[in-house]
Amino acid sequence: MRLQLPNPGLEDRILSHEELDKLETEEAGSGDRPKWDNKTQYMLTCVGFCVGLGNVWRFPYLCQSHGGGAFMIPFLILLVLEGVPLLHLEFAIGQRLRKGSLGVWSTIHPYLAGVGIASMFVSLMISLYYNTIMAWVMWYLFNSFQETLPWSQCPLNYNLTGLVSECEQSSPVDYFWYRETLNSTPDIGENGGLQWWMVLCLVSAWAVLYICIIRGIETTGKAVYVTSTLPYVVLSIFLIRGLTLKGSLSGVVFLFTPNLTELTNPTTWLDAGAQVFYSFSIAFGGLISFSSYNSVHNNCEQDAVIISAVNGFTSVYAATVIYTIIGFRATERFDNCLGGNILVLLNTFDLPEGNVTESNYDQVLQSLNGTHPEVIQGLNLKTCDLNTFLSEGVEGTGLAFIVFTEAITKMPASPVWSVLFFIMLFCLGLSSMFGNIEGVLVPLQDLGVFPKSWPKESTTGITCVLCCIVGLIFVQGSGNYWLSLFDSYGGSIPLLIIAFCEMVGVVYLYGIDRFNDDIEFMIGHKPNLFWQITWRFVSPAIMLVIFVFYFITKVTETLLYKTWNPESENFPTLEEKPYPAWIYVIIFILAGIPSLAVPGTALFRCLWRKRDRKSEQQELKTVKADIKGLWIVGSKLHIESILPSIGKHNT
Amino acid sequence: MRCLRMLVRILVLLYLAGAPALAQTLCQPNASNGYRVRISIKTALGNQAYEWNENEMFLFRATMAFAMRRYYKTETYNVDNIIVCNQTRRVSFWFVVISPENPTMLIPKADVEKAVSMSRHRINNAFLLTDRTLEFLGIYPTLAEPVNPDTPPWLIVFGVVIGAVFAGIIALLVSSLLQKRRKEKGMMEDGQDEEDRQMKGVENGINLDGIYNRGFTDDDRFTKL
Numbered sequence: 001m002r003l004q005l006p007n008p009g010l011e012d013r014i015l016s017h018e019e020l021d022k023l024e025t026e027e028a029g030s031g032d033r034p035k036w037d038n039k040t041q042y043m044l045t046c047v048g049f050c051v052g053l054g055n056v057w058r059f060p061y062l063c064q065s066h067g068g069g070a071f072m073i074p075f076l077i078l079l080v081l082e083g084v085p086l087l088h089l090e091f092a093i094g095q096r097l098r099k100g101s102l103g104v105w106s107t108i109h110p111y112l113a114g115v116g117i118a119s120m121f122v123s124l125m126i127s128l129y130y131n132t133i134m135a136w137v138m139w140y141l142f143n144s145f146q147e148t149l150p151w152s153q154c155p156l157n158y159n160l161t162g163l164v165s166e167c168e169q170s171s172p173v174d175y176f177w178y179r180e181t182l183n184s185t186p187d188i189g190e191n192g193g194l195q196w197w198m199v200l201c202l203v204s205a206w207a208v209l210y211i212c213i214i215r216g217i218e219t220t221g222k223a224v225y226v227t228s229t230l231p232y233v234v235l236s237i238f239l240i241r242g243l244t245l246k247g248s249l250s251g252v253v254f255l256f257t258p259n260l261t262e263l264t265n266p267t268t269w270l271d272a273g274a275q276v277f278y279s280f281s282i283a284f285g286g287l288i289s290f291s292s293y294n295s296v297h298n299n300c301e302q303d304a305v306i307i308s309a310v311n312g313f314t315s316v317y318a319a320t321v322i323y324t325i326i327g328f329r330a331t332e333r334f335d336n337c338l339g340g341n342i343l344v345l346l347n348t349f350d351l352p353e354g355n356v357t358e359s360n361y362d363q364v365l366q367s368l369n370g371t372h373p374e375v376i377q378g379l380n381l382k383t384c385d386l387n388t389f390l391s392e393g394v395e396g397t398g399l400a401f402i403v404f405t406e407a408i409t410k411m412p413a414s415p416v417w418s419v420l421f422f423i424m425l426f427c428l429g430l431s432s433m434f435g436n437i438e439g440v441l442v443p444l445q446d447l448g449v450f451p452k453s454w455p456k457e458s459t460t461g462i463t464c465v466l467c468c469i470v471g472l473i474f475v476q477g478s479g480n481y482w483l484s485l486f487d488s489y490g491g492s493i494p495l496l497i498i499a500f501c502e503m504v505g506v507v508y509l510y511g512i513d514r515f516n517d518d519i520e521f522m523i524g525h526k527p528n529l530f531w532q533i534t535w536r537f538v539s540p541a542i543m544l545v546i547f548v549f550y551f552i553t554k555v556t557e558t559l560l561y562k563t564w565n566p567e568s569e570n571f572p573t574l575e576e577k578p579y580p581a582w583i584y585v586i587i588f589i590l591a592g593i594p595s596l597a598v599p600g601t602a603l604f605r606c607l608w609r610k611r612d613r614k615s616e617q618q619e620l621k622t623v624k625a626d627i628k629g630l631w632i633v634g635s636k637l638h639i640e641s642i643l644p645s646i647g648k649h650n651t
Numbered sequence: 652m653r654c655l656r657m658l659v660r661i662l663v664l665l666y667l668a669g670a671p672a673l674a675q676t677l678c679q680p681n682a683s684n685g686y687r688v689r690i691s692i693k694t695a696l697g698n699q700a701y702e703w704n705e706n707e708m709f710l711f712r713a714t715m716a717f718a719m720r721r722y723y724k725t726e727t728y729n730v731d732n733i734i735v736c737n738q739t740r741r742v743s744f745w746f747v748v749i750s751p752e753n754p755t756m757l758i759p760k761a762d763v764e765k766a767v768s769m770s771r772h773r774i775n776n777a778f779l780l781t782d783r784t785l786e787f788l789g790i791y792p793t794l795a796e797p798v799n800p801d802t803p804p805w806l807i808v809f810g811v812v813i814g815a816v817f818a819g820i821i822a823l824l825v826s827s828l829l830q831k832r833r834k835e836k837g838m839m840e841d842g843q844d845e846e847d848r849q850m851k852g853v854e855n856g857i858n859l860d861g862i863y864n865r866g867f868t869d870d871d872r873f874t875k876l
Contacts, residue, residue: 142805142812200809207816214823343691350739353693455831457824 004511013107014097017521020296023098033098034217035293041221043303045290048228048431049281050311053133053400056428059279060319061395062271064255067262072316074263074272079312082542083276085534086499088304088527090282093506094291095300096518100442101285104292105502108510110609114601115501116443118494119285121594123439125490126284128467129483130433131209132474133397135201137425139181140401142201144418151176152409170572173406178564181401185477186565188485189580192477202475206468209433213441213460217293220434227427227434232314234424235321238417242324245411247334251327252320254390266549273546278491279311283498286435289442299523301531322399329407330389337384344379397480400425437463481561489587493554494594496547501598503540512536559583677757678736678747684757686767687788689743695784703742707778708735712746714777715767719748719758722766727751764790 015023036042063071097104102116143150154167154175162168167175178184185192212223242248262268281287291300335358342356349368356364369376394403408417441463444450450459474483506515512535520526562574678685688711692700701707712733719728732751738744748758767774767790775785782792 138812139805142808145808146804197805200813204809204813204816207813207820211816211819211823214820215827219823343694346741347689347743350741350743352740352742353691455827457827 003508004513005508007109007509007511010108010510010514017518020096020098020521024296033293035295036217037221039298041217041224042290042294043306044224044228045217045220045431045434046287046303046307047310048224049286049290049435050279050307051228051231051314052279052281052428052432053425054275054279055311055315056318056322056425057397057399058395059275059315060255060322061399062275063319064323064391066265066268066271067259068254069256069258070260070262071268071272074269075276075315076312078269078273078276078542079308081534081538082273083280083282083311084304084308085531085539086277086282086503087280087287087308088301088531089503089506089535090287091291091300091304092515092519092522093510094288095294095296095298095522098292098296100289100292100446101439102443102446104288105505108505110605111602112501112505112509113605114598115498115505116285116446117601118498118594118597119283119439120443121597122491122494122498123284123286123436124467125486125590125594127433127436127440128471129474129486129490130429130436131205131467132202132471132479132483134205134209134426134429134433135198135475136181136397136401137422137429138205139198139201140405141419141422141426144415144422146415149405149409149414149418150180151405152414166566169566171406173402173409174572176405177397177401182480182564183477184480184564186563186567186575187577188478188481188561188563188583190478194472195475195477195479198475198479199472202468202471206464206471209430209437210461210464212430213434213437213464214457216441216456216460217290220438224431224434227431230427231424234420235318237420239317239321239324241411241417242321242328245324245328247331248324248327250331250386251323251325251390254327254387255319255323270546270549273542274492274550277499277543277546278495279315280308281432281435283495283502284435285439285443289438290435297522297524301519301523301527322404325404325407327390329403329410330386330392332407332410333389334384334386337382341381341384344381348375348379481563484561485583485586486590489554490590490594493547493551493591496543496550497595497598500540500543500547503535503543507535507540559587677749677755678734678745680737680745682745682747682757684760684763685745685747686760686763686790687743687745689741689786689788690778690780691784691786692742692778692780695780708738708744710777711735714770714774715746715748718766718770718774719763721770722762 063075093104097107099107100116101119102113105116106113151173154163154172156162157164164175166179170178181198183192183195211219212227213220291298291303294300338358338361342358342361345351345356345364345368346353349372365376365381392403404421405418408414408421411417437460441460444463445459450462473479476482506512512532515535516526516532559579560576561579563577565571565575568575680687690703692703709730712730712735715733716728716730719732720726728751732749733746734749735744735746748763750756750758767787771782771792775781778785
């Protein structure tokens with residue numbers, strides 16, 4: 001006996017298979033539902049949505065910090081058990097019900113509309129801050145068209161007597177990022193005002209997004225030919241360049257050296273699961289929308305497998321490329337460190353050049369330590385260890401805007417590499433933004449927020465303008481802190497809840513039997529045992545486990561955030577501060593409102609239906625009374641009309 | 652008289668013999684008016700490093716004399732006015748500059764510093780070295796003036812990008828507007844054609860010439876009640 005929750009009226013809400021086939025043939029040329037021009041556009045759009053900035057700056061860090069090559073094992077296992085089934089589910093349900101995320105969930109059951117609304121909120125929140133990252137990328141891109149990159153040297157101070165002290169204490173790349181880009185305040189409470197150069201970049205980011213989504217997938221489908229393929233071209237160029245640099249191979253070796261003991265650590269599996277989940281952009285609603293524009297008999301199973309494979313491959317490929325460059329940077333730093341020490345030794349002991357080299361440095365140091373220990377002590381030589389430099393692994397914006405930009409300044413022809421790198425980041429982010437915005441626009445249309453008569457250009461335009469205005473929060477002085485807040489809380493917990501509800505909704509409310517039949521109708525064969533087991537038990541279980549652990553970690557951790565404070569003692573190390581009390585309200589709004597939208601809408605609909613039923617019953621009563629009254633009146637009239645004839649006959 | 656002449660001769664001989672010794676006493680490590688120079692040829696030139704020998708030292712002294720000439724704008728300085736001592740294997744040494752008028756007087760440190768700073772670029776180039784590899788300990792290299800363009804370059808790129816994007820947006824909006832208008836016009840024209848056809852009595856696409864016989868119009872569409 002399959003577990004199936006009662007779902008009355010489902011048949012009335014969905015199109016039957018015959019109707020779908022009819023729609024397919026009729027809608028061949030016209031119809032008001034958009035369609036993909038060809039399969040390539042659809043695949044490129046989905047690949048672009050899934051492959052994003054996380055593949056470039058989150059996966060390499062996780063890989064390196066959780067045992068290198070050994071991390072592939074949990075990553076691949078969870079990719080197969082969690083990522084592929086969820087992807088196939090979203091593709092299939094979108095293709096079958098032919099609606100956006102809100103429409104799909106309300107069709108399956110009216111009480112599930114909350115899932116669609118939660119998806120919309122999450123997509124909206126993520127769109128807001130994601131495009132700010134695009135604005136940062138554009139700022140760096142605009143600044144790359146110079147012979148000497150502005151982050152390669154410290155600017156001079158006001159008197160032209162020396163370098164700016166903030167820059168001298170930290171480094172040119174840090175200074176450019178925290179001061180000249182973000183103009184970061186030391187505290188989230190001080191907002192520092194709008195930074196006009198960032199406002200310009202934000203406007204340009206939203207403008208570029210608008211022109212790509214202006215007519216929906218008609219324009220997006222053309223844009224993805226560039227935005228989804230260019231990153232791979234640039235990654236390959238960087239790979240070739242990186243492999244020719246000194247020290248790149250040590251970086252790659254460091255990345256992939258397996259440390260199997262990490263597999264016993266539960267956080268490794270948790271991080272792998274979270275990475276697979278977030279990397280696939282599930283529960284945003286965008287994938288459901290995209291697959292609903294497909295033809296009914298499109299092979300969604302094949303698509304899901306292909307896209308998962310491409311996503312996994314891209315993560316590994318990007319990690320390799322990033323670590324060739326990081327290996328180069330670490331080797332450069334190591335050489336500088338060692339070179340500095342050697343120079344100090346040569347100068348102190350007046351030894352001729354070439355006496356102390358990298359190979360005999362240790363021996364010479366030891367012998368000198370034997371003969372002149374106090375002198376050596378007084379020199380304060382730095383310890384230079386290549387592994388320390390390699391494991392200065394950073395993730396996120398730190399990787400892209402600090403570590404990688406520093407490495408680029410050390411490569412010959414830096415502006416070229418800088419332009420290529422930031423164009424790649426921009427394309428990666430833009431293609432993800434297409435999916436995010438789709439997850440916002442389609443539910444807004446379904447909810448009827450915009451009148452149907454308005455053209456698509458104006459609805460997308462208004463959405464972009466409003467999002468741009470709200471996104472001004474992130475271009476203030478404290479914008480970086482707000483962004484990490486939104487990222488940690490707005491984009492994490494609600495998605496897990498939504499994905500879990502999606503699986504339960506499709507498998508147990510829509511009915512796995514009906515779903516299997518649908519897939520058989522669409523692609524020609526029933527989904528095999530692997531899909532059955534993963535959809536029904538394995539994937540929901542994994543989602544639940546990840547959600548519980550994530551929730552507990554987030555709730556129990558002390559809320560600290562890292563700030564750039566030139567006045568702190570450990571400057572340039574980022575100072576950790578606790579969040580102020582009113583931030584908790586914001587966190588609740590970010591994480592709580594989408595999560596609570598799911599049960600909230602269900603409750604709301606339930607109460608509305610009860611009210612409707614009550615008024616329905618009352619109406620029924622009055623209707624019955626009316627009918628009775630009419631019948632009485634009618635029968636009276638009938639008698640009266642007969643009576644005269646009776647009377648006539650009588651007389 | 653002869654004794655006096657002999658005394659003068661002895662004094663001159665002593666002076667000539669002792670002058671270098673005197674000069675040497677003027678140049679000492681940590682001398683108050685001297686500078687220490689440190690040269691790192693291998694770091695700068697790698698494989699193409701040259702050997703530091705007496706000839707190179709001669710070039711150094713000549714370059715320093717050139718720097719002093721340039722600073723004071725006179726032609727009195729010579730190689731002999733630059734005295735070098737305490738050369739080490741590291742290739743580092745001390746030097747002092749003596750005044751050409753008075754061999755016992757040293758040129759003060761500040762003046763030497765200014766002279767070196769003024770001609771630093773030329774001195775470096777004479778040895779194919781840089782500020783870092785030809786160090787005058789105590790004289791800091793002057794920082795290069797940053798190039799400040801009038802318009803920041805990023806603003807130019809931004810202008811180009813935003814101009815292109817807005818032009819594209821306007822083009823797309825205008826084209827969709829034109830498309831809509833064309834569609835509406837097309838529908839109106841279709842409607843007109845229909846009416847004309849009815850009036851002209853086109854059957855099966857063939858235009859029947861002739862007068863429309865009003866006898867067959869159905870004006871009795873509504874039955875009389």
